[in-house]
Amino acid sequence: MAVWNQSTPEENKEKSPVSPAPPAQPTPILTPKEGAPKNRGESIFGAGVTIEGKIEGDADVRIAGKFKGEIQVKGDLNIEKGAHLTAKITAANVTIGGELEGNVVASAQVKLLESGQLLGDLKANSLIVAAGSRMRGHVEFGWNPSDVAKFVNGQARENERNRSGG
Secondary structure: OOOOOOOOHHHHHHOOOOOOOOOOOOOOOOOOOOOOOOOOOEEEEOOOOEEEEEEEEOOEEEEOOEEEEEEEEOOEEEEOOOOEEEEEEEEEEEEEOOEEEOOEEEEEEEEEOOOOEEEOOEEEEEEEEOOOOEEEOOEEEOOOHHHHHHOHHHHHHHHHHHHHOO
16 A cells, blocks of 8 residues: 555556756856966956945956046956046056046056047056057056066156156
């Protein structure tokens, strides 16, 4: 006799065997950017976000909204098309696709995209400027990362002027 919701051994023989569920598809793994440490993440601030303050860290940062303040990251900074920043920036690589008012110091590379606009000084190891981009300010590039570190946001240049009396 079978208890409710249990089948008898004879009923089990009559049922066709149930095939196991197919194995789950593996989740695709996103590969990190070339040269980026594997454990470095990316913080994203979307188009509807407005932030005022200071951003610091080792990770990459992508901004599509509005930001006012200071950004100091050891990773990459991407300013998306449509973003509006008023900031003092220090990062490894900086890509400018939106509008930035402020000084930029990059230990590696700055890319000024076609949609990018920079009002401020720039110092980097290398600079890529796309046709159609706009910039107004002082530019220095071709410096190795250790030289760039000495000139964080033009401070060394100001100190040099003060020492020389000009």
